[in-house]
Amino acid sequence: MQDESLTRVASGELFRQSAPVAGPFPSINIGEFETATLSNGLTLIVVENHKLPKIAYQLIVSHDPVSELEKSGVADICGELLSRGTRTRSKSELDDRIDFLGANLQTSSSGVYGSTLSKYEDEFLSLFLDILLHPAFPEKEFNKLKLKAKSRLQSVRTEPSEIAYNICSAVVFGDNHPYADIMTPETLDNITLGDCRNHYETYWRPNCSYLAIVGDTTMEEVMKNVAPKLSLWNKRSVPAHQYEAPQLPDVPTICFVDRPGAVQSELRVTYPLDLHPANQNRIPAAIMNHILGGGAFSGYLMHNLREDKGYTYGVRSLLQIDHVCAEFRVSTSVGTEVTVSAAQEIFNEMDRIRVTKVDADHLVLAKNSMVGSFARSLENPQTLANRVLNMLRFQLPDDFYQTFADKLSRVTAEEIQVMANEYIQHERAYMVIVGDYDALSDNIKEAFPTAEIRFFDHFGRKV
Amino acid sequence: MLVAPQNKDRKLNIAFDEFDLDNGLHVIMHQDDTTPIVVVSVMYHVGSKNERPDRTGFAHFFEHLLFEGTANIPRGEYDKYVERAGGTLNANTWFDRTYYYEILPSNQLDLGLWLESERMLHAKVDQIGIDTQRSVVKEERKQRYDNQPYGTVLEETLKRAYTHHPYRWPVIGSMEHLDAADEEDYQSFYEKFYVPDNAVLIVAGDFDKNDARASIEKYYGSIPRGRFDINHDLPADVSLEKEVRDVIYDNIDLPAVIHAYRIPSMKHPDMYALDLLSKLLSEGESSRMHRRIVDDEEKALAVYNFLLSLEHPGIMMTYAIANMGVEPAELESAMDREVELLKSSSISEKEFNKLKNQVEAKYVNRFRSLTGIAEALASYHTYFKDASLMNSDIENYLKVTIEDIHRVANTYMNFDNRVALHFLPKPN
Numbered sequence: 001m002q003d004e005s006l007t008r009v010a011s012g013e014l015f016r017q018s019a020p021v022a023g024p025f026p027s028i029n030i031g032e033f034e035t036a037t038l039s040n041g042l043t044l045i046v047v048e049n050h051k052l053p054k055i056a057y058q059l060i061v062s063h064d065p066v067s068e069l070e071k072s073g074v075a076d077i078c079g080e081l082l083s084r085g086t087r088t089r090s091k092s093e094l095d096d097r098i099d100f101l102g103a104n105l106q107t108s109s110s111g112v113y114g115s116t117l118s119k120y121e122d123e124f125l126s127l128f129l130d131i132l133l134h135p136a137f138p139e140k141e142f143n144k145l146k147l148k149a150k151s152r153l154q155s156v157r158t159e160p161s162e163i164a165y166n167i168c169s170a171v172v173f174g175d176n177h178p179y180a181d182i183m184t185p186e187t188l189d190n191i192t193l194g195d196c197r198n199h200y201e202t203y204w205r206p207n208c209s210y211l212a213i214v215g216d217t218t219m220e221e222v223m224k225n226v227a228p229k230l231s232l233w234n235k236r237s238v239p240a241h242q243y244e245a246p247q248l249p250d251v252p253t254i255c256f257v258d259r260p261g262a263v264q265s266e267l268r269v270t271y272p273l274d275l276h277p278a279n280q281n282r283i284p285a286a287i288m289n290h291i292l293g294g295g296a297f298s299g300y301l302m303h304n305l306r307e308d309k310g311y312t313y314g315v316r317s318l319l320q321i322d323h324v325c326a327e328f329r330v331s332t333s334v335g336t337e338v339t340v341s342a343a344q345e346i347f348n349e350m351d352r353i354r355v356t357k358v359d360a361d362h363l364v365l366a367k368n369s370m371v372g373s374f375a376r377s378l379e380n381p382q383t384l385a386n387r388v389l390n391m392l393r394f395q396l397p398d399d400f401y402q403t404f405a406d407k408l409s410r411v412t413a414e415e416i417q418v419m420a421n422e423y424i425q426h427e428r429a430y431m432v433i434v435g436d437y438d439a440l441s442d443n444i445k446e447a448f449p450t451a452e453i454r455f456f457d458h459f460g461r462k463v
Numbered sequence: 464m465l466v467a468p469q470n471k472d473r474k475l476n477i478a479f480d481e482f483d484l485d486n487g488l489h490v491i492m493h494q495d496d497t498t499p500i501v502v503v504s505v506m507y508h509v510g511s512k513n514e515r516p517d518r519t520g521f522a523h524f525f526e527h528l529l530f531e532g533t534a535n536i537p538r539g540e541y542d543k544y545v546e547r548a549g550g551t552l553n554a555n556t557w558f559d560r561t562y563y564y565e566i567l568p569s570n571q572l573d574l575g576l577w578l579e580s581e582r583m584l585h586a587k588v589d590q591i592g593i594d595t596q597r598s599v600v601k602e603e604r605k606q607r608y609d610n611q612p613y614g615t616v617l618e619e620t621l622k623r624a625y626t627h628h629p630y631r632w633p634v635i636g637s638m639e640h641l642d643a644a645d646e647e648d649y650q651s652f653y654e655k656f657y658v659p660d661n662a663v664l665i666v667a668g669d670f671d672k673n674d675a676r677a678s679i680e681k682y683y684g685s686i687p688r689g690r691f692d693i694n695h696d697l698p699a700d701v702s703l704e705k706e707v708r709d710v711i712y713d714n715i716d717l718p719a720v721i722h723a724y725r726i727p728s729m730k731h732p733d734m735y736a737l738d739l740l741s742k743l744l745s746e747g748e749s750s751r752m753h754r755r756i757v758d759d760e761e762k763a764l765a766v767y768n769f770l771l772s773l774e775h776p777g778i779m780m781t782y783a784i785a786n787m788g789v790e791p792a793e794l795e796s797a798m799d800r801e802v803e804l805l806k807s808s809s810i811s812e813k814e815f816n817k818l819k820n821q822v823e824a825k826y827v828n829r830f831r832s833l834t835g836i837a838e839a840l841a842s843y844h845t846y847f848k849d850a851s852l853m854n855s856d857i858e859n860y861l862k863v864t865i866e867d868i869h870r871v872a873n874t875y876m877n878f879d880n881r882v883a884l885h886f887l888p889k890p891n
Contacts, residue, residue, distance in 0.1 A: 006687040011585045013685065017535050019544055020573035020678075026499030026669070051497065052475070052827055091758070095748035100817045102824030104747075117824055144761060151764045151787040155716040158612040264602070264610040296551060297530075297542040307539060310598030313606050333606040365547045372549025372568050379498040379832060 028375050030401050031384045034219045035392070038227055040235040041207030045388045046222050047214045049381040055215035056115040056382060057128055062210060062393050063203045064241040065178035065324055071190045073183035075109035075203075077145055078196040082107040084141035086134045089127075091141055097127055107131060111209070118216035122225070129229050135200065142193045153185050157458040160259065160434045161333070164266040167255050167432045170460025172272050172327055174246045179325060184459045207235040210392065212385035246272040246325060248428040252451040254444060255430055257458060258437040265339040265435030267332050269346055273423055275319065275326035277394040281419060283404070284411045285319055288419040290366040292353050293317030293330060298365060300349040305332065311342045319423065323394055328423060336436055340443040343431060353420040357413045371405045475830050477853050479840060480672065486688045487660025490679055491840050491850055493667040495833065496569075501668035502833045503575030504564035505583065506841035509656035510557050511636065512629040512697060512775065518644055520636015523556040524600055525652060529563070530554070531592035533581035538592055541578065548574050556634055559774040560845055566834060569669040573678050579664065580682035583657060588649060597641055604635050612715045613886065616782065620723045623707045623882045624778050628700040658689030663844045667837040699776060700725075707882045712889045717764060718791045719886040722781040722798060724875050729772040729846060735859045736867040737770060737779060737875065739818045743810065743868065744768040744781070744801065746821055751805075752781070756797045762789050766798070774846055778882075779875065791885045805872045815865050822860045829853075 010016075036044045068074050083105060084091040098105050098114075103124050105114035112132055116124035156162050166182050173180035211230070213222055248271055275285060286294070293301030293316050301315045315332035330350075334342040377383045387401050431451070433440065444453070455463045479493040514521045532538040545552045550567035563582065565575040608614040618633040625631035664683065666675050703725060726737055744752045745768040752766045766783040785794045829835055836853070843852045 004690075006685075007585070010685040010687060011534055015681065016577070016581070016584075020577050022548065022574060023570045025549065026569045028499070052830060054827055092749065092754065095754070096817075099747035099749040100813075100820060102817075102820035102822075117827060144758070147761060147786065148764060151717060154787055155612065155764075155784075158714050158716050160610060262610065264605045296546060298546055303539075306599055307595065310595040311602065313599055313603035333602065333610065335602055335605065361547075365543060368549040369546040369551075372546075373551065375498070375549065375568055376500055376551070376566055379500065 025371070026375070028371075028378065028405055030387070031378065031381070033384055033388050035388065036219070036223065036227070038206065038231050040231055040233055041205075042230055042233065043210045043392060044222060044227065045210060045212040045385055045392075046217070046219045047212070047381050047385045047388075048218055049214060050216050053118045053216050054115060055118050055121050055213065055217050056113070057125070058111065058113050058212045058214070058382075058385065059132060060111040060210045060212075060389060061204050061208060063208045063238050066199075066203070066241060067176060067178040067243070068181045068187070069176070070187055071195060072181040072187040073149070074191050074195045074199050076183065077142070077149065077191055078199040079107050079109035080145055081137055081142060081196055082112065082135045082200070083131050084145070085136040085138040086130045087136050088134070089130060091138075094127060094131065097123065105131070115215075121217070125226060125229075133233055137193055137197045137200075139193055142196065146188060146191070149183065149188055150185055153183065153188065160262065160264070160266045163257050163434045163458040164268050164331075164432055166458060166460040167257060167434070167456050168268050168270050168329060168430070170456065171253070171255050171430045171432070172246060172270050173325060177243050177246055177325070178241075182460050184461070203238055205236050205238050206230070206233045208238045210389055212389060214381050214385045243324065245274060248272065249430060249452075250428065252427065252448060253430050254448065254451045254453045255432045256437055256453060256455050257434040258455065259434060260436055260438065262336060262434070262436045264333045265336055265433050265440070267334055267339060267343060267346075268329060268432040269343070269350070269426065269429050270327060270329040270432065271425070271429045273326045273328055275321045275423065276323055277321050277390060278396055279321070281422065282321060283407050284415045285419045285423055287363075287366050287370065287408065287411050288353065288416045288423070289317055289319035290370055291358055291362050291416065292349060292420075292424070294319065295366060295369055298362075300352060301330065301346065304345050304349055305334075305342055309338075309341075309345065311335065311338045311345070315346070336439050339433065339435060339440055340447045344447060347426050350424050350426050354417070354424055358416050360413070363413050363416065367408055367411065370408055374405060475827065475854075477830065477836055477840070479850060481844075481850060484659065484680070484684055486684070486686055488683050488686070489663045489844060491663060491665050491844060492672060492675060493665070493836060493840060494670065494672060495667065496669040498833075499569040499669050500566060500833065501569050501572045501575065501666065501670050502564060502566050502837045503572065503579055504562065504665045504837050504841060505579045505662050506665070506845050507561045507656060507662045508559070508693070508695070508845050509561055509661065510559040511632065511634045512558050513656065513693075514629060514632075514636070516629070516632075517640060518648060519632040519640050520600070520634075520638070521640070521644065521648070521652060522561055523634050523636060524596065524641055524644075525649070526554045526556045526561050526563075527596040527600055528588045528592060528649065529582050529586050531586075531588045531596070533587050534585040536578075536581055538589065544574060544578060550575070558630055558634060560842070562838065562841065564834065564837065572666065572670050572675060576666075576678050576682045580686065583659060583662065583683070584686045586653060586657070593649070600635075600641065601638050604638060608633075608635060612713070613719055613784075615711075615713065616719065616721060616884075616886065619709075619711050619884060620721055620778070620780065620882055623709060623884070624703075624723050624725060625700050628697060628775060630700075630773065630775065630777070655689065655691040655693065659683060659686050660688050661693055663841050665837045665841050667833045667840070695774075697775060703880055703882070706878045708884075709882075710885045710887060713886050715886060715888050717787065718785045718794075718888065720783050720785070720791050720795045720798060721882070721884040721886065723778045723882040724877075725776060725880050726770065726779045726875050727776050729774060729777065732859075733871050733874070734770070734772060736863045736871040738772075739822070739860065739863050740805070740868050740872055741768045741770055741779060742818050742821055743805070743814065749817070752783075752798065752801050755801065756783065756794070760797060761786055762794045762797050791887070795883070795885075802872070802876050806869070806876065809869060810865055812865075815868075819861060822857065826857045
């Protein structure tokens with residue numbers, strides 16, 4: 001037992017009064033990688049890392065996105081089907097072996113990802129390649145996947161954040177854009193097994209694909225053990241697709257999905273924009289978004305809506321760069337009674353970053369926080385593989401990541417404001433609300449008298 | 464840690480040093496200079512089970528308050544120190560413990576130590592902070608539980624699985640209780656639990672051991688010990704005696720069936736066999752429940768079995784969401800059939816070896832990140848007073864036999880030891 005005076009003594013120690021002074025920021029080494037291209041056009045990326053006895057394989061098919069419209073979901077079902085049977089192995093045989101090795105393997109519309117302990121790499125690789133190169137598209141598995149997808153779709157209307165995601169995709173990218181394709185029970189019914197097989201034959205080709213191998217292996221081993229098997233994959237010209245850039249709405253537009261009795265509203269502010277990964281503005285624009293709401297606790301939005309007003313558990317802004325169509329999106333969940341106030345505060349902060357030059361403290365904080373996050377990301381060797389993938393896919397300069405921290409540190413407050421005026425606007429934005437319309441409608445009309453209000457169902461279809 | 468690439472079946476080992484300060488603070492240091500970062504974290508041995516029944520949610524609410532400020536850090540500045548230094552921070556609360564961490568560039572170790580010492584020595588909360596965080600936590604509850612399909616599954620299960628033990632309420636707790644709490648409640652909770660002899664400090668990553676130790680002595684050495692006894696031995700709950708069965712109507716479209724079997728504390732030797740049993744039922748596509756109930760019979764959209772492995776006796780949950788058009792009773796009988804099969808017949812050598820391989824692969828993944836390593840070291844110390852289990856715990860898994868799995872299935876997976884819930888869509 002002791003008395004409180006000890007606490008006072010410790011509390012009063014002078015060295016505690018201010019934060020310790022730190023030495024210089026550690027140097028950042030982004031790491032080593034090797035690449036190779038096979039005769040069929042497949043690009044290999046190898047990141048050696050022998051810290052853990054583990055290897056990860058990530059295959060990315062990188063074709064132009066395909067507009068699926070009334071058959072939305074073909075690429076997804078096709079991707080899921082790949083691991084559900086090959087010419088020589090049934091789904092349960094594949095599952096048995098993958099689980100037996102303690103490995104994991106998933107297929108999706110964008111590729112195949114799997115990892116294994118390195119002592120099982122030979123068998124794992126043969127399963128991985130069998131799935132990639134010899135999928136059987138069994139009818140029984142196709143029907144099972146469809147039933148599963150239907151059950152999942154049935155429950156979408158009870159999942160507010162998923163509904164909000166659907167509405168955002170539908171309105172931001174507009175009709176006829178692949179990013180606006182949303183699987184519904186009707187589009188699912190339209191999909192045939194032939195569509196899936198055809199999608200695979202057309203788009204899953206080595207000449208538009210990348211295989212990143214990360215972990216306890218070497219380029220030499222990869223060239224000896226992996227490359228010869230992959231060269232059996234036949235190249236074929238893959239169709240290109242171009243899409244018109246989505247337009248901004250003419251007036252501010254409120255997109256509503258009514259959920260009577262909801263205790264919270266899902267709130268989004270979003271619109272399309274043009275920001276390719278190779279765009280010179282990428283780094284200053286990312287800092288600008290970090291200041292607005294891309295970071296953790298101290299961004300404008302989080303500080304205002306959470307720490308000052310207590311409206312929400314969290315709010316974030318996303319400036320999603322993309323080679324086809326980029327987008328801006330603010331996301332939050334807020335109590336029904338403060339929905340309109342929260343929306344107004346979001347717009348206030350979007351205005352603030354355009355009108356007011358960011359102060360030195362916010363700017364330094366954002367830059368340091370981003371450099372720090374870059375340094376932390378190096379812990380995972382998969383990060384480097386993903387960066388090399390981006391460099392190759394989007395033709396980024398060879399030194400893009402090497403010079404990233406340096407470029408970031410040189411961005412000025414003036415540039416941030418220029419970026420805000422280039423990429424942030426709410427005069428022609430979509431505000432998506434998934435919430436109780438009756439409880440909100442009067443306030444919304446009063447707060448946003450010029451806005452057009454549209455109603456949607458949970459799949460983003462106009463009602 | 465770096466081992467020659469040709470050895471593909473090597474044993475992993477986390478090297479660490481540990482010591483106690485005079486005030487009872489336990490310190491664990493793990494050095495790894497692969498990446499120029501350092502993790503500073505503190506685990507306090509306090510969670511929702513230390514709450515008063517009329518002040519539930521307090522431990523978690525307190526975690527929010529401890530970002531507010533300290534005697535030397537004004538309100539709203541705590542996280543800015545970390546972000547300005549290029550770091551990140553967060554915290555989480557569980558039934559048995561509360562955990563705070565910073566991940567910083569390696570030049571900022573002292574900053575992390577200073578920040579956590581401020582939190583331990585003289586955190587300060589004012590009424591503005593309390594009011595703001597109260598409404599933040601209310602929104603957190605709505606977002607993660609009330610407005611989320613199946614969000615209340617755990618809460619509804621716990622309140623039926625326990626009658627006396629504080630595990631009967633969820634970590635997020637009751638919003639009415641938070642409204643009722645006053646300043647004295649905060650002060651006494653802080654003085655009782657946020658003390659060096661109820662905490663473990665972890666430093667992991669790229670740092671110099673001597674420098675780190677000197678800084679730890681400097682920032683933590685004079686923080687006084689706690690002045691109140693903490694009773695970690697709460698009375699065990701009575702057995703259920705018969706199946707507790709209920710139907711709950713929720714904002715969902717597909718029904719769910721939940722079985723919660725009471726299991727022993729995480730410290731009980733049966734837990735290793737129960738963990739393997741759980742994997743046998745639902746880990747991976749080839750697991751029994753997944754293969755038969757999801758894949759072959761298409762009765763469930765998804766099925767999971769997992770252990771709520773807690774310091775005091777916990778629960779094992781099976782949680783299945785019915786496929787479209789499948790009645791909950793039909794799904795439930797498939798779940799029961801798998802349990803019956805497990806109890807009545809042995810498992811094959813091949814299936815058993817699969818479980819061991821899965822355990823091994825999972826074990827390797829535990830070494831993937833510094834934050835994961837730091838948290839595992841902190842947990843092993845907090846619960847077992849033995850951080851070396853980080854390296855040796857796998858031996859306990861590998862000792863489990865086929866007979867053990869069969870035995871624990873028969874011991875724990877019984878009707879009179881479980882809660883059975885049907886979650887059904889609310890009628891329109």
